[in-house]
Amino acid sequence: MNTALLLVVLVAVAYGAAHIAFQWLGRRLLIVSGAEYLLLGILLGPSVSGLVSAESLRSFLPFMTLALGWMGAMVGMRLYLPGMVRLRGVFYRVAFAQSMITLIGVTAASLIMFRGLFGVTADYALVPSLVLGAIATCSAQDAVQFIIARLGRSSVVVRQMEVAVGMDSVIGIITVGVVLCFNHVAAPTLPRSPTPVEWMVISGALGVIGGMLFHLFLGEERDPDRLFISLGGAIVFMTGAATFLQLSPILPGMLMGVILVNTSRNRQEIEDALHRVERPLYFVLLLCGGALWTPGRSAWLIPVVGFLVARWFFKVAGARIAARLNGMLPVLGANWGRALLGQGGIALAIGFNYLSENNAYFPNIVFTAAVASVLLTDAFSARLMRHAVDASPWKRASGETAVVAAAGPTDPGLPVDSVEQA
DSSP states (O other): OOHHHHHHHHHHHHHHIIIIIIHHHHHHHOOOOOHHHHHHHHHHSTTTTOSSOHHHHHHTHHHHHHHHHHHHHHHHHTOOHHHHTTSOHHHHHHHHHHHHHHHHHHHHHHHHHHHHHHOOOHHHHHHHHHHHHHHHHOOOHHHHHHHHHHHOSOBHHHHHHHHHHHHHHHHHHHHHHHHHHHTOOOOTTSSSOOOHHHHHHHHHHHHHHHHHHHHHHHTTOOOHHHHHHHHHHHHHHHHHHHHHTTOOSHHHHHHHHHHHHHHOTTHHHHHHHHHHHHHHHHHHHHHHHHHHOOOOSSOOHHHHHHHHHHHHHHHHHHHHHHHHHTTOHHHHOTTGGGGGOOOOHHHHHHHHHHHTOTTOSSHHHHHHHHHHHHHHHGGGHHHHHHHHHHHOTTTTOBHHHHHHHHHOTTSSSOOHHHHHHO
16 A cells, blocks of 8 residues: 555544544543554554555654654643642552552563563563553553543542542653663764663653743744644654654653643643644554554463453552552542553553564563553443442542541642642
8 A cells, every 4th residue: 555645544544533433432432442443453454464564554653653752742741730739648649559569560470471481581571571560550541531521520539540540651651761761772883872870861851851942932822733833843853852862752752741731821722732633643553553563473372461460450459459558448449440450542652662662572572462451441441430430439529528538637738629729
């Protein structure tokens, strides 16, 4: 198929899906659309039908890299600090604890599987294990937005889910960014290759510089078209630099979003400009990512199934332990962690980011695990969250009433209700 024609078809399908299927299915049926486009990409790719050749897919790699940076920027735009500090600290403690339990648990389980199945050393198996842990940590952002649109943020259970999903994305992005810095290929053209810590500083500097430059030149701009073009140029520059340096473009994108949302007076206009093409870019990433999928040459079924089981166990158990340690179990319910089982776009973005790395270990297995988890959980993620809300004994209680009852009035921070007033 002609590359230009394929690009037109992909963009047309993505825009149609974003504005029709995604919105209608999500609002009416609580179905997060996306997994079907991933499946379509698998069927069209060279591993199944071969309708889309590998050469055509490689020509779309810069476009998919742009999608990674764009998705990272959307995560950063949700980290508005003045709103975050008005939320009680117990929400962040619960979210952070369940994220870290999932990250550590799935990483340890994956490390054992890689060493047992393939006989590699612990150092060799640690990198793909950490990436699988980062993927497992991520939860579906779109699903919680659908629940908020239906139920609002007044319920403490909904608010905890929103904070947990945001924390999952941040920890997953930071983890994969740090892993790629430590696993970076030495630069032979330089007299001294940067250390992993220096690569981390460079990775962070890309996002900070991109956010600062955009703020200096267009921080007060409110015209939607100019904002969109400028944002696109800034993210293209940032992701291009990160890709050239073999760093994760998702982490600089997130840092850029954090700077923009906290320093610009027109943050709502910037968020609208980013959101305008977020879903189309995500659907293109799904289609192309699915087409790039290959099962791998070695035994991959056991580690993929093991990953799915480990993620389910540590998500549910970690959420329960985190709630119990912070006195929130009576409010959230014993099985509220099931609401976080949906994967979402960041998980696939991390898997694709690792797949495109030159120094990746077991990249096909890691990407297959991300693809399988998205296919199995994406469509039902919003319903899982709705069931978790319905199962909570405090599902209709406000954050003020429920959190004070569970954690006590001495817990630092302001009540959830004050966030809605801010």
